[in-house]
Amino acid sequence: MEITISLITNKDILQLQEIGKKTFSETFSETNSEENMTKYLEEGFSKEKLTKELEDENSEFYFAKSKNEVIGYLKLNVGNSQTEIKEDNALEIERIYVLKDFHGKKIGQILYEKAIEIATQKKVNYVWLGVWENNKRAISFYQKNGFVEFDKHIFKLGDDEQTDIMMKLNLKN
Template identity: 70%
Template sequence: MENIEIRKVVPNEIDQLQKIGIQTFLEAFSSENSEENMNSYLEKSFSTQKLKTELKDKNSEFYFALENKTVVGYLKINLGQSQTEIKEENAIEIERIYVLKEFYGKKIGQLLFEKAMEISRQKKVDYIWLGVWEENLRAIHFYQKNGFVVFDKHIFKLGDDIQTDLMMKLLLKE
């Protein structure tokens, strides 16, 4: 744990971002989804062009978790109009927290989450929200443990498969 560094991703690290994004998504979801749907989603969501655009967006931020200078996980947050749905100025969306499977249980996801919390406090937002696949019980439990509650559902398309995400939020101000 003590040798985990969390730092902002810079534009010239796009290859590392693409690699960790694809690898962690495959590890998390390939066993429950078809190869065609996984490939379709990965090509769209982790294309070099899409990542370049996201890295340039002042309302989206990526952070790497590094162990001994090796990327083992990452966080993506969105503010304002870059949020995928709610788009409120007083909220931050955690779009992604992913960690390599071999590092599960080492509290790296928690460190990335705490980074999102730190940013949320700096920006003085009222709440943090996210969408999580209803079948991803490990992630749902993680967010519930951190105080998130389900407030809605939305549709998530993985290739041609229609899936349901639970929308969860954590109020930071009453």
Template identity: 50%
Template structure:
């Protein structure tokens, strides 16, 4: 049962497809959420290197301009509280024979954790998956990110493989999880 505050938040969240004009917003929230989530468990150098390599203006602009990638921003009134990035086809970070959709990022500001924003973003992914006819949604989650692993497991995702994720000079293991789309 949701408490009254969570219900109010759910009723006031708007999810909107992002465009190139949202680049600065996406970059700002990416850096903030990535740092909030991973800085305490990684070296400052590795966090800095990841941000420099993966969340820079050129990289994010290329991702926003890729026809096989889509970004969706979650707003609470006019405040940006999170976003998601999904990939189709050759934009996916891994290649599978099946018809798939990758969730590359669901980032929610720490102040909004536990307020159902991640759930709303994941529900949006599931709607998109249904309308695009993919067989399953997949994603990678750092094996030490227990909160995210619990969230995805609760939502019907199961581990099917793993891969290496480079965080600066640290090789970390991401568990690959998938959710089969009911037909």
């Protein structure tokens, strides 16, 4: 399967909204209430919010495509656009999501490698992310790629407060 990675721009907003909602829903709907999921999907993937994020010079989105079909995406943040740590020498992987039908086909790894390539180009000291403590699949993926846990923070999904494990990968020795 040939995978292409491409930078997402404002003209791709509807595709981004669609893949964002679908992958988030596939990943978390079984373990969260319908009300909380609906609220998060409406707010987190609104055209206004996505437009603002796409226009942010410190954030970048990338699609993973197979035969021109969007099958996953990546969101990266640097500087003040990072959700938590605001250090200039860090890059945040805010999102790597892949459609369920494509799990186990190395799409997440390809998106992850794109993130590391960009982090290297930007000469950051480390890459960090937050991952839900119950998302064992993702935690295992990041551990396999050398990430270690360094903190925790709260992620609000609707009225539910959930714990994210914060993980980092040092790029400088």
